[in-house]
Amino acid sequence: MWSYQAPLRDMQFVLEHWLQAPAAWRQAPAFAELDLPLALQVLEQAGRFSSALLAPLNSSGDRQGCRFADGRVTTPEGFAQAYRAYVEGGWPALACAESLGGQGLPQLLDAALQEMLYASNHGWAMYTGIAHGAYLCLKTHAAQWLQQRYLPPIISGECLPTMCLTEPQAGSDVGLLRCRAEAQADGSYQLHGSKLFISGGDQDLTENILHLVLARIPGAPSGSRGISLFLVPKRLDSGQANGVRCDAIEHKMGINGSATCSLVFEGAKGWLIGEANRGLAAMFVMMNSARLHVGLQGLGHTEAAWQNALAYARERKQMRAPQRPPGVAAAEADPLTYHPAMRRVLLELRVCSEGMRAIGYWAAHLLDQAEHGSEEAARQRAGQLSEWLTPVIKAFFTEQGFRQASHALQVFGGYGYVREFAIEQTLRDSRIAMIYEGSNEIQANDLLLRKVLGDQGRAFGLFLEELREEAEQGVQWPECQLFAVQLNSLCAALEALLGEVRQLAQEDPEYPYRAAGDFLYLCGLSLLALAWARAARVSRVLPQSDPLRAQKLQSAQFFFSYLLPQVESRMAAVRGARAPLAFV
CATH class of the missing domain: 1.20.1410 (I/LWEQ domain)
Structure with a gap:
């Protein structure tokens, strides 16, 4: 009783007319070979993947959830197969630099892809959602040898990364974290401590997992000024298991297809990313990308809620409406779409979804302009605007995702409160986005x-x-x-x-x-x-x-x-x- 079709027509309207993105691409050497027909082909294929492979797993993944036994996480049925198809389609490489093995396409197209993934299956998309941010973090701050070793498997999808910040006593205030990193003679570090609420901290989609971990080097300044960032693989190059293990998964209100893990680091081997005691600066590259993606989760939930509420309202007949569309004959009962109260809700759903799409894609387009714009002044302006937009998109979009899912549930009446009509899952899944990533x-x-x-x-x-x-x-x-x-x-x-x-x-x-x-x-x-x-x-x-x-x-x-x-x-x-x- 739940479906999703990518809103390709409206996506085209935003790209072609609202943003006039093709004209901007022609001015940027990095995107000179990209035109609107090619971009629409990419979005069409992404929409097909999302609706055909991910959407059918949304409800079943919620019901099954993840299982934890013998120190390993098993994701819901079909998740691993869908991930293999995602990798075979080249989607992890979409907005990564061609010089590093990526496809070199704009972050604007990646934003559209992320909307579709989250709208069709939020739980599954939690595994892939942080990958581009990790790519940007390593590309910007990691030593050259670390980039050469670990960027290719992220870009290819061979490995999935995680972001390890939160500890029991240190949630939003990361300055309170206690995880420590001890320098070794070979230039590596040994990490000791625990992290929790780690999305994808363990999973069966990839053989290796790359943990990006905030920790404190002994003697570092107190508070957030003494935090460093480390890359800690689940498996070392020798094939040996590293000293990091999952010791539990959370049983949550929503996104049950996503494994939310507690991790323990017991002398785990890792390498410093960027400068010592400046880990937050490196991590914020990843977090800012993640915050835009979380905002797109709110957009995805609103779009999915709108599509399913509209489909139900067109079929469900209740009472006679005060007015009918021109030319429609009187009947004993009219579809919900004829009733003013429901029209009000449905129009708000549509207006919020399409309006947020324009703004969310604008933010991604500004990121492209900030990096690839032809003039310095234009690049600086785009960067300033995108930084200002990021917290608004994260907070406002996610609040709307939950609010509009609640409105959509009202359209279903009592049926919205039962699991056979999966709008209740959208409501549950959307609530977490208002909390995590800041x-x-x-x-x-x-x-x-x-x-x-x-x-x-x-x-x-x-x-x-x-x-x-x-x-x-x-x-x-x-x-x-x-x-x-x-x-x-x-x-x-x-x-x-x-x-x-x-x-x-x-x-x-x-x-x-x-x-x-x-x-x-x-x-x-x-x-x-x-x-x-x-x-x-x-x-x-x-x-x-x-x-x-x-x-x-x-x-x-x-x-x-x-x-x-x-x-x-x-x-x-x-x-x-x-x-x-x-x-x-």
Whole structure:
């Protein structure tokens, strides 16, 4: 009772019209041979893999879960076979450099791939989701010999990596970690300690696993300034098992197909990545990639919830609706799609899914521009915007993933609460994304304190420039003029609010921490405003006969009428946070 089909038509709309990505590819030597037809072929094949191989394993993987016996993890039936097909299709190499054996395609296409994987089977995709971040981490910080030895098996899919940060006493505050690394005469280190909540810490998809582990070298400074990063393989080149073992897996509320492991390091051999005591800087390359991917999980959940809720609402007939579409004869009972309350829910699902897709793909496109853009100023601007977008995408998208899954469950009524209709799994799976890879509260603090107040509002100002530019272009077209007026009003309100936030932060150091959550949500709504104003404008290039043209304008009208008004309440909440919070 659960299905998924990749939204290839809307993906094409975002790539071709919203982003105008093919024009940018032509300007970048790294992507000069890539054009839209080739990109669409890649996405079509990714969609086929996701819908044909992964989606059928989603519910069964949830019911079976992972098994742990004799120190080994067994993944649900079909997971290992699907991974072999994933490797044979060359998907691990998609956005890796050609010089290292990758396909050299943009991170934009990889973002679309990740959306499809998470939408079709979140539990399975947890094993592959961290691989690109590990690739970037090693490529940026590891010694040359480590890159030569361990990048090829990551790119080929022969090995899967993990990210080992959390310890029982050190979750979000990694400065409290106790795992230690002792230098050896041969230049390696021996690691001792334990880690928990390690996704894919053990699995039966690959023979070897590459653990990227944060640990402390004896004598290092206390806190986060004394943390180093190490690469610790499960198996050494000799074939001998390294001193790392899984001693338990967690029994979770969701993503049951993903093995969440406790690992014990008992003199495990590893090698330093980057400089000693600067492990967080190296790890953040991996974590920033992971945070974008986690945001895409929220998008994937919203898309899957939308597809399945719409399919059910079209089939389920209940009562007579107040109105029917033109030309539809009266009946004893009408589909749920005719009832205003359900139309309201379904439109919000569609608008959030398609709006987040535009913004999520924009962030990935900015990463490509930051690395491969032809002009230094444009590369710097793209980098600033992508850094500002990252915490918003991680937190806002994942909150929407859970919120919209809950809305979709409501469409199913009582059936949504039983396992035969797997929307309840989507609700359970989506909840974890608000916690891991830096909780949403941490993302909000990072956004307001570091990326807005901390940089004197420069990156935030770039976003306001995007809003103003869109308003200037939209005002030229009658059907977009109202959206343009609302964008200009939003810009003025955001600028005024930022001035107030700065003043209040100077008067009360705790104030920005109290206001951060609402400020981030406000930024998310503002990004959706940009998404839909632009979507309405660029949809004008589509033929009048194309239903997508009218649909985009309809969706933009819904957003600006029904969802944008939430901006006022969030602004009021940001201002209201000047009131101190009592200790409880």
